Amino acid sequence: MTDNINDQPEGRVPARVIGTPPSNGPILGDEIVHEEKGVPGVIPADPAVAKRAERIVALLFTITFLAGAAFIASYVIFQVGTIDRTAASNYALGSSLSIALLSLAAGIVVWVRQIMPKYNLVQERHPMASDADTKEYVEETFLQGANESGFVKHKLLRRTLLLAAAPLGLAPLVLLKDMGPLPGTALRHTVWGVPTKDGKPRRLVVEGTGQPIRAADFNSPGGILSVIPEGYEEDLNALAKATLILLKFRPDEIKSGTNLNWTHDGIVAYSKICTHVGCPAALYEQTTHHILCPCHQSTFDAADGAKVIFGPAARPLPQLPIAIDSEGYLVAKSDFNVPVGPSFWERGDAEAEAREQKA
Amino acid sequence: MDTTPKAIAGVSTFLDDRIGPGNFLKRNLRKIFPDHWSFLLGEIALYSFIILLLTGTFLTFWFKPSMGEVVYSGSYQPLVGVKMSEAYASALNISFDVRGGLLIRQIHHWAALLFIAGMMVHMLRVFFTGAYRKPRELNWLIGVGLLTLALLEGLTGYSLPDDLLSGAGLRITEGVMLGIPVVGTYLTFLLFGGEYPGHDVISRFFTIHILLIPGILLALISAHLVLMWVQKHTQMPGTGRTEKNVVGAPFYPTFMAKAGAFTLFTFGVIALLGTFAQINPIWLFGPYTPADISAGSQPDFYMGFLEGSLRLMPAWEINFLDHTVSLSVLIPALVPLGIVMTGLALYPFIEQWVTGDRREHHTADRPRNNPHRTAIGFSGIAFYGVLWLLGANDEISANFHISLYETTIFGRFAIFLVPAIAYVVAYRICIGLQRKDAEVLSHGVESGVIKRLPHGEYIEVHTPAAQDIADHIRGKAEIPIIESGVDGEGIPPKGARTALGRLRAKASEAYGTDHVPLEEGHGHDEHAAIGAGDHSDGHRDGH
Numbered sequence: 017m018t019d020n021i022n023d024q025p026e027g028r029v030p031a032r033v034i035g036t037p038p039s040n041g042p043i044l045g046d047e048i049v050h051e052e053k054g055v056p057g058v059i060p061a062d063p064a065v066a067k068r069a070e071r072i073v074a075l076l077f078t079i080t081f082l083a084g085a086a087f088i089a090s091y092v093i094f095q096v097g098t099i100d101r102t103a104a105s106n107y108a109l110g111s112s113l114s115i116a117l118l119s120l121a122a123g124i125v126v127w128v129r130q131i132m133p134k135y136n137l138v139q140e141r142h143p144m145a146s147d148a149d150t151k152e153y154v155e156e157t158f159l160q161g162a163n164e165s166g167f168v169k170h171k172l173l174r175r176t177l178l179l180a181a182a183p184l185g186l187a188p189l190v191l192l193k194d195m196g197p198l199p200g201t202a203l204r205h206t207v208w209g210v211p212t213k214d215g216k217p218r219r220l221v222v223e224g225t226g227q228p229i230r231a232a233d234f235n236s237p238g239g240i241l242s243v244i245p246e247g248y249e250e251d252l253n254a255l256a257k258a259t260l261i262l263l264k265f266r267p268d269e270i271k272s273g274t275n276l277n278w279t280h281d282g283i284v285a286y287s288k289i290c291t292h293v294g295c296p297a298a299l300y301e302q303t304t305h306h307i308l309c310p311c312h313q314s315t316f317d318a319a320d321g322a323k324v325i326f327g328p329a330a331r332p333l334p335q336l337p338i339a340i341d342s343e344g345y346l347v348a349k350s351d352f353n354v355p356v357g358p359s360f361w362e363r364g365d366a367e368a369e370a371r372e373q374k375a
Numbered sequence: 376m377d378t379t380p381k382a383i384a385g386v387s388t389f390l391d392d393r394i395g396p397g398n399f400l401k402r403n404l405r406k407i408f409p410d411h412w413s414f415l416l417g418e419i420a421l422y423s424f425i426i427l428l429l430t431g432t433f434l435t436f437w438f439k440p441s442m443g444e445v446v447y448s449g450s451y452q453p454l455v456g457v458k459m460s461e462a463y464a465s466a467l468n469i470s471f472d473v474r475g476g477l478l479i480r481q482i483h484h485w486a487a488l489l490f491i492a493g494m495m496v497h498m499l500r501v502f503f504t505g506a507y508r509k510p511r512e513l514n515w516l517i518g519v520g521l522l523t524l525a526l527l528e529g530l531t532g533y534s535l536p537d538d539l540l541s542g543a544g545l546r547i548t549e550g551v552m553l554g555i556p557v558v559g560t561y562l563t564f565l566l567f568g569g570e571y572p573g574h575d576v577i578s579r580f581f582t583i584h585i586l587l588i589p590g591i592l593l594a595l596i597s598a599h600l601v602l603m604w605v606q607k608h609t610q611m612p613g614t615g616r617t618e619k620n621v622v623g624a625p626f627y628p629t630f631m632a633k634a635g636a637f638t639l640f641t642f643g644v645i646a647l648l649g650t651f652a653q654i655n656p657i658w659l660f661g662p663y664t665p666a667d668i669s670a671g672s673q674p675d676f677y678m679g680f681l682e683g684s685l686r687l688m689p690a691w692e693i694n695f696l697d698h699t700v701s702l703s704v705l706i707p708a709l710v711p712l713g714i715v716m717t718g719l720a721l722y723p724f725i726e727q728w729v730t731g732d733r734r735e736h737h738t739a740d741r742p743r744n745n746p747h748r749t750a751i752g753f754s755g756i757a758f759y760g761v762l763w764l765l766g767a768n769d770e771i772s773a774n775f776h777i778s779l780y781e782t783t784i785f786g787r788f789a790i791f792l793v794p795a796i797a798y799v800v801a802y803r804i805c806i807g808l809q810r811k812d813a814e815v816l817s818h819g820v821e822s823g824v825i826k827r828l829p830h831g832e833y834i835e836v837h838t839p840a841a842q843d844i845a846d847h848i849r850g851k852a853e854i855p856i857i858e859s860g861v862d863g864e865g866i867p868p869k870g871a872r873t874a875l876g877r878l879r880a881k882a883s884e885a886y887g888t889d890h891v892p893l894e895e896g897h898g899h900d901e902h903a904a905i906g907a908g909d910h911s912d913g914h915r916d917g918h
């Protein structure tokens with residue numbers, strides 16, 4: 017497109033439709049608007065325009081100077097230490113920095129567009145490939161060198177060199193082994209199966225407060241608690257597998273998928289760790305008894321053994337066998353009978369194994 | 376100025392005497408760079424990367440990549456007395472107790488988003504204009520590698536502050552890694568130094584995030600720029616532009632100044648965003664614990680497509696010889712990434728195979744002029760877009776009051792249908808635009824002059840398109856088609872006899888056939904006649 021959109025007189029003449037020739041020029045679009053002087057392909061800027069542009073650029077550069085100074089001043093003036101003061105400091109520093117940068121950028125753009133010439137310079141391209149002579153020379157040199165080195169002729173040298181490289185190449189990988197222990201059966205157990213120091217079953221405590229839960233107090237149907245094992249309140253590795261959701265049902269609400277032997281008086285405990293990729297399945301809808309994982313929306317029916325009713329999770333949330341101790345607090349009767357959390361290669365059909373063991 | 380100032384002359388003589396840069400400068404000071412707005416997209420990514428290096432360095436001065444437990448005692452009152460990792464405490468410290476810390480943290484995060492967004496749009500530009508073609512395939516592959524690394528870099532950086540939101544992302548990473556057959560469990564234990572979350576992952580991610588990946592990125596970006604420099608930039612078709620030249624402005628002084636200004640613009644805009652558009656307010660999320668999560672947890676935008684594919688997937692899991700193959704994790708984590716990245720990496724070579732085109736290309740295609748390529752690109756965008764959109768289906772559901780499950784079920788169909796529709800629509804649009812071009816060449820453009828013919832009819836006089844526009848249109852290059860027809864004795868050429876050969880021949884014909892050849896029609900030699908108005912038959916149609 018020619019560069020002369022601005023050449024139109026303003027007023028009655030409507031703006032030119034893109035692709036049409038200018039009204040004041042000849043209809044053939046191939047004549048040159050600016051007279052070319054000096055170096056071909058370098059079209060100098062109009063001195064009057066350049067003069068005006070210089071003042072604009074100078075103004076913009078001055079703004080940058082002032083804003084830059086304001087940035088340094090803001091650093092000194094605005095101290096942090098409270099939320100409000102941090103916010104004020106952030107705005108002062110950020111806005112002065114932005115103004116300084118944008119103004120400098122705008123200044124340079126005006127400089128380039130209105131003071132520097134317009135260019136229409138042409139440079140030749142050359143094929144990327146080297147010419148035949150060069151190729152031939154390189155090939156000859158390569159072969160000569162290969163032969164001189166003896167690498168081709170001495171078979172034993174070549175083979176033992178490769179042999180030598182193999183273990184050295186593997187060494188860095190081998191070194192990484194001690195980044196972590198082998199998995200063993202770690203993913204199959206949680207701390208619920210570990211008895212307390214005095215050999216009693218482990219109590220369920222409320223996440224956050226650490227209070228043990230008296231079954232008689234957790235008595236409103238539809239209630240839900242996020243529960244962790246007593247003694248492991250701050251052990252993130254333990255919590256990553258052992259966190260529970262505890263729910264209270266009316267007896268008639270519980271369906272066949274839930275193991276009644278593992279409940280106490282309508283209180284059911286499920287693993288909170290989603291069987292998809294391990295997010296805490298933290299959302300609960302009381303009316304439908306649906307547990308929803310906020311990450312990928314796997315949905316489990318809490319009244320029916322937490323079986324999957326929607327989403328990408330392939331297995332129900334495992335149920336923890338619970339009972340009460342002599343003081344009436346909820347405790348774990350044993351560990352989960354299947355691994356909790358996301359699937360892993362060695363997991364196999366743990367549910368079937370658990371059924372067989374029971375039978 | 377007629378002589379070089381002494382200071383500059385002195386320094387340059389000193390340098391030239393020792394390393395002789397004169398020859399390099401002689402060839403390159405006036406290196407020509409062609410101009411087009413779309414050539415600036417990659418620069419956004421480049422300058423964002425520079426900003427990331429600068430702001431990232433600042434952040435490392437205060438950040439403590441440790442998962443050791445501390446009790447918070449800083450300036451953010453709501454969390455005082457809360458136990459948290461040292462990493463999270465130091466990230467809070469940067470936000471509230473270091474002057475400019477919050478600003479730099481937010482600039483760093485915004486620059487990361489712009490870095491990846493810049494790479495994506497730059498890559499789309501290169502794809503749609505065919506700028507990846509010979510001799511630039513290697514640079515294209517470097518680009519694919521850069522994008523992949525940038526995603527990893529984003530993932531590791533996102534996890535560092537160790538707040539509740541970043542922890543959710545880390546947990547999903549762990550869950551996906553566990554799903555890898557045979558080695559997944561071992562890889563996870565190696566990465567996390569044992570069971571999740573362990574005490575090592577933050578410091579390990581820190582090293583990966585600030586040293587390993589940035590180092591590789593820096594090397595690859597340098598290689599990317601050197602190759603661009605050596606091969607010279609592609610140019611859009613136009614007057615005086617051929618496959619054998621490059622037309623534009625010189626590096627010194629204009630391109631240099633423009634690039635400097637663009638760096639400052641990029642930095643300025645990111646600084647504005649970092650100041651006024653709050654991003655990742657970690658203090659609101661609290662420290663990480665695997666027991667908690669907040670609803671509406673969303674990753675950064677560039678991970679959205681993986682999130683969406685995880686959400687879309689039905690619950691498929693199989694037991695294979697007593698081992699678990701978790702398809703509901705593996706397929707969504709690997710297949711979309713595989714399709715997008717492998718597809719991008721292989722495309723130049725597949726196209727070469729289909730067209731048999733081994734020539735060098737330096738003039739960019741206008742996207743319309745290679746309709747099948749453009750349609751494939753749009754199909755890819757649609758595929759990515761559906762996944763990306765479904766990564767936010769909980770937000771869509773909440774804000775537009777649509778059932779959550781319906782959005783998922785819609786997505787399960789849309790992931791196949793929408794790319795197909797996008798293909799057809801993009802293809803038709805390309806053909807339509809080509810027709811428009813052909814018409815401009817053969818019939819000219821509306822002149823705005825209404826003419827009354829002797830018998831009373833009004834017509835609008837058309838005039839030939841301006842030279843530069845016409846040349847731009849005439850830049851349409853023919854797409855070669857491989858030889859597949861039978862020879863005189865009814866025998867197809869050697870390559871086209873196998874099933875694969877026949878497929879290749881068919882694909883080549885479909886890919887290369889020009890459905891809207893350009894005709895010069897009533898060309899320049901007739902424009903004198905326009906004034907006489909004897910073009911009425913050609914001008915009345917349409918409009």
